[in-house]
Amino acid sequence: MFLSTSHNKIDLKCRVSIPASFRMNLEKLKEPLILFKSLQFPCIEGTTLKRMQRYINAIDELDALSDDAFLLRMMMADSFEIKLDINGRVVIPDILMSFASLNNKAVFMGIGESFYIWSPSEYENQYNKSQKILYEKGPPKLILKKNE
Amino acid sequence: MFLSTSHNKIDLKCRVSIPASFRMNLEKLKEPLILFKSLQFPCIEGTTLKRMQRYINAIDELDALSDDAFLLRMMMADSFEIKLDINGRVVIPDILMSFASLNNKAVFMGIGESFYIWSPSEYENQYNKSQKILYEKGPPKLILKKNE
DNA sequence: TTAAATCCCATGCTATCCCATAATATTAAT
DNA sequence: ATTAATATTATGGGATAGCATGGGATTTAA
Numbered sequence: 001m002f003l004s005t006s007h008n009k010i011d012l013k014c015r016v017s018i019p020a021s022f023r024m025n026l027e028k029l030k031e032p033l034i035l036f037k038s039l040q041f042p043c044i045e046g047t048t049l050k051r052m053q054r055y056i057n058a059i060d061e062l063d064a065l066s067d068d069a070f071l072l073r074m075m076m077a078d079s080f081e082i083k084l085d086i087n088g089r090v091v092i093p094d095i096l097m098s099f100a101s102l103n104n105k106a107v108f109m110g111i112g113e114s115f116y117i118w119s120p121s122e123y124e125n126q127y128n129k130s131q132k133i134l135y136e137k138g139p140p141k142l143i144l145k146k147n148e
Numbered sequence: 149m150f151l152s153t154s155h156n157k158i159d160l161k162c163r164v165s166i167p168a169s170f171r172m173n174l175e176k177l178k179e180p181l182i183l184f185k186s187l188q189f190p191c192i193e194g195t196t197l198k199r200m201q202r203y204i205n206a207i208d209e210l211d212a213l214s215d216d217a218f219l220l221r222m223m224m225a226d227s228f229e230i231k232l233d234i235n236g237r238v239v240i241p242d243i244l245m246s247f248a249s250l251n252n253k254a255v256f257m258g259i260g261e262s263f264y265i266w267s268p269s270e271y272e273n274q275y276n277k278s279q280k281i282l283y284e285k286g287p288p289k290l291i292l293k294k295n296e
Numbered sequence: 297t298t299a300a301a302t303c304c305c306a307t308g309c310t311a312t313c314c315c316a317t318a319a320t321a322t323t324a325a326t
Numbered sequence: 327a328t329t330a331a332t333a334t335t336a337t338g339g340g341a342t343a344g345c346a347t348g349g350g351a352t353t354t355a356a
Contacts, residue, residue, distance in 0.1 A: 009337070013311085017336050034151070039287035049149075056149065056260035058290050065188065067281050068288035073259040074278040079151045081169070085313065087336075095153065157347070161301085165346050234304065235346075 001025060002046075002110035007120070009105060014097055015089045016106050022046075022115060023088050035096060035117075036079035039071070042122055043100045044092070047114035052079060092117075149173060150194075150258035155268070157253060162245060163237045164254050170194075170263060171236050183244060183265075184227035187219065190270055191248045192240070195262035200227065240265075 002022050010016045018026075018033070026033055031048035038045045055072060062069040078099075082090045092102065100119055107123040109116040118126065150170055158164045166174075166181070174181055179196035186193045203220065210217045226247075230238045240250065248267055255271040257264040266274065 011337065011339095013339095015337085020335060039282065052151075053149070055290070059260060067285060068290070071278060071282060071288045072290075074275070076151055076259045077153045077257040079258075081149075081151055083312085087314090089336085091311070093152070159347070159349095163347085168345060231302095233302075237347085239301080 001112055002115040003112070005107065005109050007105060007107050010092065010102060011104075014092045014094070015085075016092060016117075017087070017089050018046075018084060019108050019110075020088065022108065022110065023084065026084075033082045033084065033090070034079055035082050035090070035092070036075060037096065037099050038116065039075060041116070041118075041126065043119075043126075044096050044102075044117040045114055046117065049081065051113060052076075149260055150263040151260070153255065153257050155253060155255050158240070158250060159252075162240050162242070163233075164240060164265075165235070165237050166194075166232060167256050167258075168236065170256065170258065171232065181230045181232065181238070182227055183230050183238075183240070184223055185244065185247050186264065187223055189264070189266075189274070191267075192244050192250075192265040193262055194265060197229065199261055 002025055004019070004021060006019045008017050008019070026048070029048060029050075031050055033046060034049055034052045035044050035046050036052075056076065059069055059072050062072075078095060080093050080096070084090055092106075097103075100117060101122060102117070102119050105120050107116075107118040107120055109118060109123070150173055152167070152169060154167045156165050156167070174196065177196055177198070179198055181194060182197055182200045183192050183194050184200075204224065207217050207220045207224075210220070226243055228241050228244070232238055240254075245251075248265060249270060250265070250267050253268050255264075255266040255268055257266060257271065
């Protein structure tokens, strides 16, 4: 699982260290890493190849001409299978750098099955927004299921 | 799996490099490459012979005299099994060049099980369209199934 | 025999790999 | 508890291999 938040530097070659705990999770799952444009936020989403496969399978289940199928295909087009170097770093593709307004700092935010990579300023915006919602509407109501 | 987007040059002999990651996918699957006219867009679709077989099988499931069957057969007629040269390039048949309004630049767009080849301007149209839909209707709602 | 398609070699560029070092966290020892 | 020793993680930069592309040689077809 991807949990916790950390701030890492992006160098001139657009390289950045994936937090060690995230790396260990990928290694444990023996899964390659996929990076793609988030459909909800101006940030990059990271996940496993296996999970991406589920999106792809979902496309064939949909009406091929529908908006949803169209958007999912566009999502695939902006997805990249990324190899880590020996030090646990990745190179962030240009397309994703500019989409997420990244330049020299990245905020890694684990959210369970996947994680986000934010620019520090966008992250702050998002964080403030969440605090505001929490203050105005109170905490979310959750029904937890047992593990299978 | 075909993922990511890249821009390659088409030379005077109508040759173009298939992106290395797409090539590796074909090699891993030990599958020949098929190029054909997309049924939905003014672009070329590329996929494996195996997946093309599934389209062919699908025809038999249809009413043989229906419009759908007719369209699918026309699609097959403009399908080509393409060999890669030693550097990973293919020659795009004239029929497909003009169908997709290609001349000296090609945009390769991976969409999972297959990929598209667009002219840069058509690709841009398509991308803008997706951003508009995303903005107006929000992200696709998906319930993901577990992988088998 | 000429034109066109295919194959193969050459080159510049860029992304990837690998080593070195700096920073941080963890353990051990006094 | 404080300091020292060690391991782990993060970052910088140079060497290298692989990719995209141009062009010429060889084969195939008309």
